[in-house]
Amino acid sequence: MAAENIAAAGFRPKPPRASAAPPCGDGCLVPAGTTATAAGEPFATEPVAYDGVLLLGFGGPEGQDDVIPFLRNVTAGRGIPDERLEEVAHHYRHFGGVSPINEHNRELTAALDAELARRGLDLPVYWGNRNWMPYVADALQAAHDDGHARLLAIATSAYSSYSSCRQYREDLADAVEATGLTGLVEIDKVRQFFDHPGFVAPFAEGVADGLARLHADGYGDDEIEILFSTHSIPNSDADRSGPAERGFGPGGAYVAQHTAVAEAIIARLGTRVPWQLVYQSRSGPPQVPWLEPDINDAIAELPAAGRKAILIVPLGFVSDHMEVLWDLDTEALETAGELGLAAIRTPTPGTHPAYVAGLVDLVEERLRGTAPGDRPHETALGPWYDVCRPGCCENKRLGFQPALAGVAP
Numbered sequence: 242m243a244a245e246n247i248a249a250a251g252f253r254p255k256p257p258r259a260s261a262a263p264p265c266g267d268g269c270l271v272p273a274g275t276t277a278t279a280a281g282e283p284f285a286t287e288p289v290a291y292d293g294v295l296l297l298g299f300g301g302p303e304g305q306d307d308v309i310p311f312l313r314n315v316t317a318g319r320g321i322p323d324e325r326l327e328e329v330a331h332h333y334r335h336f337g338g339v340s341p342i343n344e345h346n347r348e349l350t351a352a353l354d355a356e357l358a359r360r361g362l363d364l365p366v367y368w369g370n371r372n373w374m375p376y377v378a379d380a381l382q383a384a385h386d387d388g389h390a391r392l393l394a395i396a397t398s399a400y401s402s403y404s405s406c407r408q409y410r411e412d413l414a415d416a417v418e419a420t421g422l423t424g425l426v427e428i429d430k431v432r433q434f435f436d437h438p439g440f441v442a443p444f445a446e447g448v449a450d451g452l453a454r455l456h457a458d459g460y461g462d463d464e465i466e467i468l469f470s471t472h473s474i475p476n477s478d479a480d481r482s483g484p485a486e487r488g489f490g491p492g493g494a495y496v497a498q499h500t501a502v503a504e505a506i507i508a509r510l511g512t513r514v515p516w517q518l519v520y521q522s523r524s525g526p527p528q529v530p531w532l533e534p535d536i537n538d539a540i541a542e543l544p545a546a547g548r549k550a551i552l553i554v555p556l557g558f559v560s561d562h563m564e565v566l567w568d569l570d571t572e573a574l575e576t577a578g579e580l581g582l583a584a585i586r587t588p589t590p591g592t593h594p595a596y597v598a599g600l601v602d603l604v605e606e607r608l609r610g611t612a613p614g615d616r617p618h619e620t621a622l623g624p625w626y627d628v629c630r631p632g633c634c635e636n637k638r639l640g641f642q643p644a645l646a647g648v649a650p
Contacts (some may be wrong), residue, residue: 252307255314255371256378256419262643263414263423271628273417273645275391275427277610278628281648285429285627288610293365293389294357295380295428296350297396297409300370301333301340301563307373308333311340314372329524332567342562343373345591346397349560352592356601364604365389371412378416381426391427393607394646395600397559399435401494401625402474402482406433407634410644417645430646431603432627435498436505436620439599440590444554445506447587451552452514454585462514464549468536469503470573471557472564473520476530477637484630494622496532499556501620506554514552521573522564536569537576550583558589559596565589 262272270281277287302311311333312326333340350368357364365387369380384392394413398405413428434440448467455465474495483494499518507516519536540551553573555565569586577584590596606616607627616624629647636642641650 252310253374253376254310255317255373255376256415258411259414259418259643261418262645262649263417270648271646272414272643272649273423273426273428274628275429277607278429278646281628283626283628283630284613284624285607286610286612289391289393289429289607291364291391291393291429291604291608293367293384293387293392294353294604295377295384295392295394295413296346296353296366296368297377297394297412298346298368298370299342299397299562300373300376301342302338302373303340303343305334305338308338311373332563335571336563336566340563341566342560343370345560345562346370348592349397349597352597353600356597357604360601360605362601362604362608364393367392369416371408376416377412378419381413381416381422381428382420385420385422385426390425392429393604394428394430395603396430399433399440399559400471400482400498400557401433401435401634403478403634403636404472404474405495406629407636407644407647410629410646411642413645414643418643428645429607429627431600431607432616433498433625434599434603435502435625436618436623437599437603438617438619439595439597439602440559441502441505441509441619442595442599443588443590443593444502444556445509448506448512448552448554449510451554451585451587452510452512455550455552455583458550458583460550460583462512464547465514465552466543466546466548466550467507467514467516467552467554468519468539469499469516469554469556470519470521470536470569471499471555473523473532473535475525475637476532478634479532481635481637482633484626484633486630492532498620498622501622503554503556505619515548518556521568536573540573540576540580540582543582544580548582551577551585553584553586555586555589560589560591 277285369377
């Protein structure tokens with residue numbers, strides 16, 4: 242596993258934000274992109290001989306001493322004092338100060354390595370994080386040191402928004418500047434995969450299994466509620482998610498994509514069980530509107546509607562990291578128990594074979610330059626873009642910062 246060759250001795254803060262996007266040559270609209278993406282077309286239909294894969298993660302602490310430095314990274318630039326960070330730190334401290342997300346990404350890296358090898362694709366996988374070691378810059382430097390200069394990035398997030406897409410593209414720009422590799426590497430990114438069959442299949446399987454268990458326990462369709470849960474984000478960020486020309490309206494592409502995937506799962510299963518999209522893991526000042534309803538508020542309303550059981554589906558998450566273990570497996574299940582509701586939480590994709598195979602399918606799309614009409618997708622919103630469109634997923638507080646794999650700004 243290439244990423245395990247990265248050694249980190251003690252804490253190092255994450256690299257500073259890039260001061261400017263890498264230069265772009267004549268006729269180039271996408272900084273650091275390959276010839277397949279440089280012109281800024283939505284889809285890359287030219288085959289590209291990539292020689293490595295960058296797996297982009299969020300990162301997490303690996304011990305009690307890491308928790309506060311990690312949270313300082315996450316909240317950098319917001320001036321949040323350590324005593325307030327401790328209010329969140331107890332989630333991590335409850336699990337020994339270790340977030341499972343890094344181990345999940347080690348496992349995913351190994352699974353991708355194995356699937357690529359099975360298909361005869363000589364593409365080493367380098368894993369790097371936004372907020373903890375190994376950072377994206379570490380992964381990029383390791384790839385370059387090993388002789389790889391044409392890289393395809395996969396972010397461990399399926400949907401469109403600032404934090405789940407554009408910020409990873411900013412991480413790439415930061416990494417290129419921090420390593421001094423401007424002009425020496427080319428980096429593209431796979432499309433957002435919210436409706437790729439490989440991502441949808443594990444959730445559909447989990448919903449089918451969960452409903453079967455609840456039915457076996459004697460609950461009827463009208464006594465169950467399916468709660469598709471995802472990370473809440475500020476309404477302003479949601480509204481700006483996806484390209485403006487798509488005209489998604491309130492909630493932007495972020496809400497539209499989650500809703501479409503939930504509808505696709507319900508349609509695939511042919512179930513009549515009621516469902517709703519709910520949100521979790523809200524943070525930030527209370528005066529700033531975030532997407533609602535919160536999952537715990539939604540659960541509290543269900544007994545009055547005649548519900549006796551819930552099926553929680555972590556639709557916005559690719560693995561069982563802290564937001565799943567704490568906000569769902571601890572807080573949401575406690576809320577359900579206090580209300581006398583039976584509750585099941587379905588699995589995240591993790592290293593499900595369909596999910597791993599789907600990610601490698603996305604890599605092969607770009608190796609082959611597959612036409613958009615030949616790309617699998619489970620909703621009418623897809624297939625999503627290879628090259629992020631101008632003005633996509635702005636962060637209202639920060640504005641547009643340098644980012645790769647998309648057309649400026």
